[in-house]
Amino acid sequence: MKRTLILMLALFVFTTVGSALAQNPVDEVAPKKQTMQMYHIVLVERGPNWKSQNTEEGMDVRMEIIENIGKSAKTGIIISAGLVNDETSAEFILILDVETKTEAHNLMYTAKNVKNGYFSVTIYSYFAPKGLAWQ
DSSP: OHHHHHHHHHHHHHHHHHHHHHHSOGGGGOOOOOOEEEEEEEEEEEOTTOOOTTSHHHHHHHHHHHHHHHHHHHHTSEEEEEEOOSSSSEEEEEEEOOSOHHHHHHHHHTSHHHHTTSEEEEEEEEEEETTOOOO
């Protein structure tokens, strides 16, 4: 009885798989090539003139940054941003959709709170699937 059941199950599986392969050959199911694009990750850390967020000035700076991130997100320059939640000097990470590292550098180093030493930045370039967007 067990042999008959196993034989029937195997026959069913082979018939089903064979039928599916005949309808959709493997070479037709090949994945589409993903277009890649250069993005820039910005690690924003406490600078030499850092003020704790527990101070009034520190909180004002954070609110200003959040406002600027929102504006940049609407223009498509910042496609992701988030706070770092661990015990490091890193405060937040940005992902920029700009063509060159020089452009990312110019955007970040002209920011008031980077120029005044409140924050320092490190920029990394990386490839990711084209079309990442602010959600």
